[in-house]
Amino acid sequence: MYFVALTRSNVNPALVFEYLFQKIRILKAYLGEEFDENSMRNNMTLIYELMDETMDFGYPQNCAVDVLRLYINLGNIRQQDEPDTSQLTSQITGAIDWRREGIRHKRNEVYIDVLESVNLLMSSTGDILRNEVTAQVQMNTKLTGMPECKFGLNDKLVIEKETNQNRKPGVEIDDCTFHRCVRLGKFDADRTITFIPPDGEFEVMRYRVTDNINLPFRIIPAVREMQDQNR
Amino acid sequence: MLSKQCAHFLPCSFRVSINLKIIAQFAETLFATHVVVKIPVPKNTAKTKIKTSFGRAKYEPEQQAIVWRVKRFPGKSECMLGADIDLMPTVRNKGWVKPPINVEFQVPMFTASGVNVRFLRVYDKSGYTTSRWVRYITKAGGYQIRI
Numbered sequence: 349m350y351f352v353a354l355t356r357s358n359v360n361p362a363l364v365f366e367y368l369f370q371k372i373r374i375l376k377a378y379l380g381e382e383f384d385e386n387s388m389r390n391n392m393t394l395i396y397e398l399m400d401e402t403m404d405f406g407y408p409q410n411c412a413v414d415v416l417r418l419y420i421n422l423g424n425i426r427q428q429d430e431p432d433t434s435q436l437t438s439q440i441t442g443a444i445d446w447r448r449e450g451i452r453h454k455r456n457e458v459y460i461d462v463l464e465s466v467n468l469l470m471s472s473t474g475d476i477l478r479n480e481v482t483a484q485v486q487m488n489t490k491l492t493g494m495p496e497c498k499f500g501l502n503d504k505l506v507i508e509k510e511t512n513q514n515r516k517p518g519v520e521i522d523d524c525t526f527h528r529c530v531r532l533g534k535f536d537a538d539r540t541i542t543f544i545p546p547d548g549e550f551e552v553m554r555y556r557v558t559d560n561i562n563l564p565f566r567i568i569p570a571v572r573e574m575q576d577q578n579r
Numbered sequence: 580m581l582s583k584q585c586a587h588f589l590p591c592s593f594r595v596s597i598n599l600k601i602i603a604q605f606a607e608t609l610f611a612t613h614v615v616v617k618i619p620v621p622k623n624t625a626k627t628k629i630k631t632s633f634g635r636a637k638y639e640p641e642q643q644a645i646v647w648r649v650k651r652f653p654g655k656s657e658c659m660l661g662a663d664i665d666l667m668p669t670v671r672n673k674g675w676v677k678p679p680i681n682v683e684f685q686v687p688m689f690t691a692s693g694v695n696v697r698f699l700r701v702y703d704k705s706g707y708t709t710s711r712w713v714r715y716i717t718k719a720g721g722y723q724i725r726i
Contacts, residue, residue, distance in 0.1 A: 456709040465720035466691045472725045481692040495703035557692035566602040
């Protein structure tokens with residue numbers, strides 16, 4: 349299945365792609381991970397409604413699944429507690445549209461998963477041709493209210509500023525991209541990652557490291573081709 | 580020189596022997612899981628004889644490779660694989676275009692870049708306490724060694 353977007357003006361291509369990816373994410377959340385043409389056909393009205401909410405006059409609007417769920421539910425599942433419609437406007441137009449107010453959890457928990465993926469290409473003579481790490485930082489938050497989370501990595505730029513000499517050197521992080529809840533100004537100022545998180549699982553950041561990689565495995569192959577003398 | 584002559588006249592047979600050493604360079608307290616090493620072998624492989632110091636390895640014709648699986652690979656350990664491969668005689672001996680060795684693995688609680696989370700704080704007006712967990716895992720993306 350392909351998703352295609354048309355535009356009449358010269359728009360930023362990244363915007364179009366981002367919107368299409370968000371759209372796919374929303375459809376996955378509504379129709380299940382493996383939706384197909386059939387399920388799209390059967391849920392035409394729902395998709396029209398989603399289209400209407402996520403795009404207005406050609407401008408992408410709210411693409412946060414949690415918020416969309418509040419007022420677009422499949423018709424058969426009506427939520428027990430009807431959301432306060434007076435809050436709805438401020439919810440959609442407010443600064444924090446990825447988290448609704450009044451979330452409650454019995455236990456407050458935060459999980460951070462750092463998932464790294466090492467890429468290596470070594471030549472037959474043992475030279476490293478390509479070596480880099482791409483990583484995702486996934487979070488799962490179960491927090492009450494509107495909390496502010498803050499975490500820091502052992503970023504080289506921060507560690508070097510600290511006068512403590514016996515600290516391990518930091519890591520040079522090459523590119524990072526963040527979930528839009530992260531305050532970029534704060535990151536630029538002191539390299540801490542500060543945000544009001546959406547509820548549940550989300551990818552908070554991605555980064556890439558190309559220097560000083562600890563390769564988990566070293567592999568030394570020796571291949572010999574020979575003619576069989578015995579035959 | 581020899582192989583060229585051979586290719587022109589008679590079908591001939593060859594053997595290939597592969598020795599591979601794999602060293603885990605992370606700390607002893609850690610271990611890697613789901614280690615899979617795929618060692619390519621020529622198309623006309625007839626028979627293989629494989630010895631490994633741990634894990635299980637076998638020739639999988641559909642993958643055209645010797646696939647070596649180790650469920651749990653402790654840190655700072657090393658492991659050897661030796662394989663003798665008998666090749667079927669072929670008329671057109673075009674030589675063997677060797678694809679790279681491909682390795683897959685997962686190492687929990689290890690980051691290849693050395694990144695770690697230094698602190699994690701949660702503030703809320705109501706001032707509740709939060710349980711916090713940080714996990715790390717390193718996987719192989721494209722981890723290839725040419726031979």
